[in-house]
Amino acid sequence: MKAIQFHAAGGPEVLRYDEVPVPEIGPGEVLVRVHAVGVNPPDWYLREGMKVMPAELRPTLEFPLTPGTDMSGVVQAVAPDVVDFAVGDEVFGMLRFPGFDGRTYAQYVAAPTSDLAHKPAAIDHVQAAGAPMAVLTAWQYLIDLGHDVPSPFTGQVHRPVPITPGMTVLVNGAAGGVGHFAVQLAKWKGAHVIAVASGRHERFLRELGADELIDYTTTRAADVVSGIDLVIDAVGGPGSSRFLTVLKRGGTMLPVFFAQYDPEETARLDITVSNIQVRSNGPQLAEIGRLFDKGELRVGVDSTYPLSEAAGAHERAAQGHIQGKIVLTAAS
Template identity: 55%
Template structure:
């Protein structure tokens, strides 16, 4: 291989803590038919990145990845089209683009975003919003598509790994929506989409998120450290829980009969019977790559209807530091790697 065929990437040769991310030379990928090669300018971090880096240790052993090392983490990119494969006519070299790459199909192998170049199926790609820079565009895809597919439009007919029925968004205009984890990547975008659609929005987050929540125009802010949400809200039409973990069942008490509970991370939810008894519809879905939805959302990012909050940026060479930041737990918005 000549140097021309190589690139820099942050790769894993083993599962483990942040230090297993090694910045090194790697083969540059070539676009297959229907794909585009993107020169990456920025790559966003998301929870599946650190779950995979860790080898999905939280899952039962039979569900864990059987990985072929070395692998490159990351799904979310913003950059510039550098080459197009056969059959691609919607994009050409020089186009600024953003995407969530091959998710969830590459959830166990990595989608290759922590690198100078990545190949992306053209159907998963959209033109980058002109009004924002590559860092903000790279921060958007997974968080934005998650919020969009939960609240606005599912956008696909793939089987749902979490339930036997298709997830369906509910009407938001004039409704009361409570968002738990509103300072995080998915949460802060869900807040803005719900406001855009005319909902009354109550948010639950840590106190340092209060100023951001005011800026985003939320109708009520609850500091989860001082207030138990299940004691103080009774009138929600919809709860979107972007956190998961223990005791998601507590949200059933804040929802009106006939309302809905949407769980971004449903694993461990044990309230199906209680929900049925209360007439609350519980639903979840797995976010999927979707270029058309990113193109639609780009208009909202362009005109300022949606704003992406950046927690911090790190150069690609310091991906392990970025992962340590992610694990600190006190982040607001998104962490992004910049690629020189």
């Protein structure tokens, strides 16, 4: 089969379209013929050699590596102990995360059934492949963590704030992968949703249910809103703390990407800051899949690339300003 591998860390140019053996399956696994692959930030963090992490915490990488966690496809073979999936089933999932062993940038993948769900009939393989990591991140932040593993960033177990009608939720980076699902889930729960994104995404976000849009290219959120119950910041970085001032006392800040907050400042403002490490969860994806089938969730697709052009997909990701998800299509 064909798969994307890289033999040294580097830029998108290190991604090679190689011939490799079809993987063998073990207990509790199925072999999936991959139709589409979701592109996520951990894919390019891995390709870059995990430079995003402090040097003393970086894992030792053994090359060659095949990146990828998210995929949608059709089951081709099942291990003898598998009862929930059969040959011919359409499935989607985020495989073996956190970790670097998903290996979904390939025409076939060995997938643990615990990480899989049946693909919703209402969406195609491209949309299904774009969903898992982003939608599970939003779900585990906002709805149900699904485990009791402490966050590696805080050492605390995250407790989602129940979203109820009448609450106001602000989503920064609302048009991106996690952001556009956070908008939809908050709206599904009855919140008034304020989206922060470039104005060019306004139509997209309004269609997803955003009640208001703040165009960050022209307006600072802190200048126009206050008294927010919950902020989910899908951008993070050193500027994330600017959103603390829009929260009411007792409010909650959920940074999705790396961001540091002054504990004295958050204590003074009576603000809770909490984050998670998203984890694979097939049963949660099955529950989310029912929302796709009911039309209560949709997947925004920014662009698609053939698997052989994974480098181009990573170049697109580096440009930023993504609307939804970037997806690779895998022809077998």
